[in-house]
Amino acid sequence: xxxxxxxxxxxxxxxxxxxxxxxxxxxxxxxxxxxxxxxxxxxxxxxxxxxxxxxxxxxxxxxxxxxxxxxxxxxxxxxxxxxxxxxxxxxxxxxxxxxxxxxxxxxxxxxxxxxxxxxxxxxxxxxxxxxxxxxxxxxxxxxxxxxxxxxxxxxxxxxxxxxxxxxxxxxxxxxxxxxxxxxxxxxxxxxxxxxxxxxxxxxxxxxxxxxxxxxxxxxxxxxxxxxxxxxxxxxxxxxxxxxxxxxxxxxxxxxxxxxxxxxxxxxxxxxxxxxxxxxxxxxxxxxxxxxxxxxxxxxxxxxxxxxxxxxxxxxxxxxxxxxxxxxxxxxxxxxxxxxxxxxxxxxxxxxxxxxxxxxxxxxxxxxxxxxxxxxxxxxxxxxxxxxxxxxxxxxxxxxxxxxxxxxxxxxxxxxxxxxxxxxxxxxxxxxxxxxxxxxxxxxxxxxxxxxxxxxxxxxxxxxxxxxxxxxxxxxxxxxxxx
Amino acid sequence: xxxxxxxxxxxxxxxxxxxxxxxxxxxxxxxxxxxxxxxxxxxxxxxxxxxxxxxxxxxxxxxxxxxxxxxxxxxxxxxxxxxxxxxxxxxxxxxxxxxxxxxxxxxxxxxxxxxxxxxxxxxxxxxxxxxxxxxxxxxxxxxxxxxxxxxxxxxxxxxxxxxxxxxxxxxxxxxxxxxxxxxxxxxxxxxxxxxxxxxxxxxxxxxxxxxxxxxxxxxxxxxxxxxxxxxxxxxxxxxxxxxxxxxxxxxxxxxxxxxxxxxxxxxxxxxxxxxxxxxxxxxxxxxxxxxxxxxxxxxxxxxxxxxxxxxxxxxxxxxxxxxxxxxxxxxxxxxxxxxxxxxxxxxxxxxxxxxxxxxxxxxxxxxxxxxxxxxxxxxxxxxxxxxxxxxxxxxxxxxxxxxxxxxxxxxxxxxxxxxxxxxxxxxxxxxxxxxxxxxxxxxxxxxxxxxxxxxxxxxxxxxxxxxxxxxxxxxxxxxxxxxxxxxxxxxxxxxxxxxxxx
Numbered sequence: 015x016x017x018x019x020x021x022x023x024x025x026x027x028x029x030x031x032x033x034x035x036x037x038x039x040x041x042x043x044x045x046x047x048x049x050x051x052x053x054x055x056x057x058x059x060x061x062x063x064x065x066x067x068x069x070x071x072x073x074x075x076x077x078x079x080x081x082x083x084x085x086x087x088x089x090x091x092x093x094x095x096x097x098x099x100x101x102x103x104x105x106x107x108x109x110x111x112x113x114x115x116x117x118x119x120x121x122x123x124x125x126x127x128x129x130x131x132x133x134x135x136x137x138x139x140x141x142x143x144x145x146x147x148x149x150x151x152x153x154x155x156x157x158x159x160x161x162x163x164x165x166x167x168x169x170x171x172x173x174x175x176x177x178x179x180x181x182x183x184x185x186x187x188x189x190x191x192x193x194x195x196x197x198x199x200x201x202x203x204x205x206x207x208x209x210x211x212x213x214x215x216x217x218x219x220x221x222x223x224x225x226x227x228x229x230x231x232x233x234x235x236x237x238x239x240x241x242x243x244x245x246x247x248x249x250x251x252x253x254x255x256x257x258x259x260x261x262x263x264x265x266x267x268x269x270x271x272x273x274x275x276x277x278x279x280x281x282x283x284x285x286x287x288x289x290x291x292x293x294x295x296x297x298x299x300x301x302x303x304x305x306x307x308x309x310x311x312x313x314x315x316x317x318x319x320x321x322x323x324x325x326x327x328x329x330x331x332x333x334x335x336x337x338x339x340x341x342x343x344x345x346x347x348x349x350x351x352x353x354x355x356x357x358x359x360x361x362x363x364x365x366x367x368x369x370x371x372x373x374x375x376x377x378x379x380x381x382x383x384x385x386x387x388x389x390x391x392x393x394x395x396x397x398x399x400x401x402x403x404x405x406x407x408x409x410x411x412x413x414x415x416x417x418x419x420x421x422x423x424x425x426x427x428x429x430x431x432x433x434x435x436x437x438x439x440x441x442x443x444x445x446x447x448x449x450x451x452x453x454x455x456x457x458x459x460x461x462x463x464x465x466x467x468x469x470x471x472x473x474x475x476x477x478x479x480x481x482x483x484x485x486x487x488x489x490x491x492x493x494x495x496x
Numbered sequence: 497x498x499x500x501x502x503x504x505x506x507x508x509x510x511x512x513x514x515x516x517x518x519x520x521x522x523x524x525x526x527x528x529x530x531x532x533x534x535x536x537x538x539x540x541x542x543x544x545x546x547x548x549x550x551x552x553x554x555x556x557x558x559x560x561x562x563x564x565x566x567x568x569x570x571x572x573x574x575x576x577x578x579x580x581x582x583x584x585x586x587x588x589x590x591x592x593x594x595x596x597x598x599x600x601x602x603x604x605x606x607x608x609x610x611x612x613x614x615x616x617x618x619x620x621x622x623x624x625x626x627x628x629x630x631x632x633x634x635x636x637x638x639x640x641x642x643x644x645x646x647x648x649x650x651x652x653x654x655x656x657x658x659x660x661x662x663x664x665x666x667x668x669x670x671x672x673x674x675x676x677x678x679x680x681x682x683x684x685x686x687x688x689x690x691x692x693x694x695x696x697x698x699x700x701x702x703x704x705x706x707x708x709x710x711x712x713x714x715x716x717x718x719x720x721x722x723x724x725x726x727x728x729x730x731x732x733x734x735x736x737x738x739x740x741x742x743x744x745x746x747x748x749x750x751x752x753x754x755x756x757x758x759x760x761x762x763x764x765x766x767x768x769x770x771x772x773x774x775x776x777x778x779x780x781x782x783x784x785x786x787x788x789x790x791x792x793x794x795x796x797x798x799x800x801x802x803x804x805x806x807x808x809x810x811x812x813x814x815x816x817x818x819x820x821x822x823x824x825x826x827x828x829x830x831x832x833x834x835x836x837x838x839x840x841x842x843x844x845x846x847x848x849x850x851x852x853x854x855x856x857x858x859x860x861x862x863x864x865x866x867x868x869x870x871x872x873x874x875x876x877x878x879x880x881x882x883x884x885x886x887x888x889x890x891x892x893x894x895x896x897x898x899x900x901x902x903x904x905x906x907x908x909x910x911x912x913x914x915x916x917x918x919x920x921x922x923x924x925x926x927x928x929x930x931x932x933x934x935x936x937x938x939x940x941x942x943x944x945x946x947x948x949x950x951x952x953x954x955x956x957x958x959x960x961x962x963x964x965x966x967x968x969x970x971x972x973x974x975x976x977x978x979x980x981x982x983x984x985x986x987x988x989x990x991x992x993x994x995x996x997x998x
Binding site: 319322338359361362363364365367369373421423443445447448467469471493494495 | 564565566567568569570571698882883884885888968994995
């Protein structure tokens, strides 16, 4: 093959690709006549892959034989493969118009689908005219690399993410890495601050709806891209509102996605797009039924068993909150052993959690700073009840930043040092029954807004003191033993 | 058998079979040892296992199987108090109020309700029996409670009612076994044993699983309802008494001083420890720890069990009867034990089998007596736990092994001055309180005569799964290998009733 004909081939390939790029708008609707061809994309696409890899093998064999000139068969394979790629790209572009494929993988698959025919034509040219071996090698690398990655993305879209790597033999696993699990779809790492809308609804709308309703296009006048747009949407008079909080049945958003797929008003439109999964429909329905709106944090919305179950299928069954969500390194086991030797019971809150509970009647080990400081981040509960705890111990407890529960009941504590607990952001439970705390001591608790329960039976506090504390901590239950 | 005799016997054992096994299988023992000390079925490969720590640091053998252990996830309940009303109290006279049943009183049961049903005693077509009590709504939750529980009605906002409990068994012994072991047949470990096996005990001077029995008789299923089944026997329930010796045979025998007792136990345990090193049978650990526990208990149990040291006001609140065996005494004991770190306290109060065949079984007599015996004490128990902050971490459960029919049972078919009801396994009421259970909540609903469930059914296995869940366990993962398979309390079913969890 001459340089001249290789140039012609490259020019024709480029022109064909340009035509496809210009006339097949990925967001448009595939013409009837092209639809048959579109569906043959998965069949067509394998032919050029075969030709191109065959050419690659010939080239590799030739390099091994120290032969510099490409053979006719190698060039023919490249040309045939390149034009096969053009056909595959055309069919693929129409298939994109018919919808139903995930957009993130699709973007790169499409880009590589365009790169491959051009790289094939480029390699034909480089084979006959490139001045250096390096340029030819680069051309081959681009071609084969694009084939592998593009082909893999295509396979992923058809068979699902883990298809190729699922049965990787154990020792090779580190090479392919951990493929993303379903968990990554909904990020529930901060259930107390992220809203249901943000962590559940947005990901669902983004994969199913916003390519037509949002992101620059608002088909049917509907924009689901932002909370404001959803809230502001007004439906036609004969339709129910887009969302009726507390009543999914009467919400147009839910009505449309649960229609039978053959129904002309079903969304997303079949067969151009896939219907929502059962799990997605149920999650959206839960969002509307619960009346969570756009602000309510995930952890504040009650989850019926069916929803827990669905989230469990996504690997999100046990949602940790508060101090249990802390991610700490393993505590120092030698420090734990030493503290245990002093008669303190140290136990783990749960397997696979690096949080500790401390209980013992003798409080003196708390003050062995050199040792206890090594685990103070890990201790979430201290129980000194019925022991020799004093006000100095309360002061020391202020150094344990993650305490959620402190039990000082039946001790000589007077509460004068309770102010030292002010920095404990997780402190939800404080047991002071049977101590000498009085109204003055209660003043120190007023700022501990995380407190959920305080026990004050058999102390020196008065009704007025308790009433003041109840005003300061309206969400806490103050048990006075009345 | 004297201590010397026992020592001689042990020595003889060592010289024969043990000796042979030892020389024959140097390696086998270490394999078995690693299987015992290795990641157990409870722990998986956790970082915090005492056994693993000890193994790694070369600590001496004989780790106490009762040391605190780590649950699967953070536990809401550190203790459980199960108030079992043995004989199965009638829900129709306590909580499940049905005005229609009152109106239909004395009418024949329609045959459609009897088709395909089996009763323990009822034959032919029984009459419906209206509630033998008056009902009112109480608390902010508006729970219906009968006039038989005037004290309890004040604290309904602290409990969750399970109105549609159901079980597989309709006779007492199998149903009690089913409730506590998950199987109606003998041989499985009880709920308390599973809890102790999973979590260990917080107080090494008291048994971790205590059983307190009141009423005229013990539960009909016998000691198996608090037995350890195939779990090591160290996990079985220890029956204590509120009068006389709290634990039988615990005191030193005549002529044996505490000091001598201590030296004897040390010698015996030394021999046992040697034996364990050669044949690591977990039952040897049980033996060692029970000798030691018994010795420590000589000091701690009389203190814990002495309810008379409680302030007068508390005794009055519970309705304690000094010098007697009573439910009230046991309730106060239960609180004292939980306060001292006992993991599981099981109460049985006998006498709820209200068939109406005699006065003691009549809904209008014996049943009312049972209510009087329990109402004040169980109310005091809940209030007392609550103000001490113990209800946060103590799960209290009340109920029987099944419920009773809305129909009158008339076994003889003759005129009977007493009314009663037959056993009913399809639907009955239980309540739970504390440790992360919703407050002032009712789950489950029955039909208009309280005969069939309408919604919110909870099976006994579901209840067990929920109790284990509150103790920090996935009931499907708390297992013990026995006879070639992993056993669990809920066998192959059970669902955590998330609906009742706060």
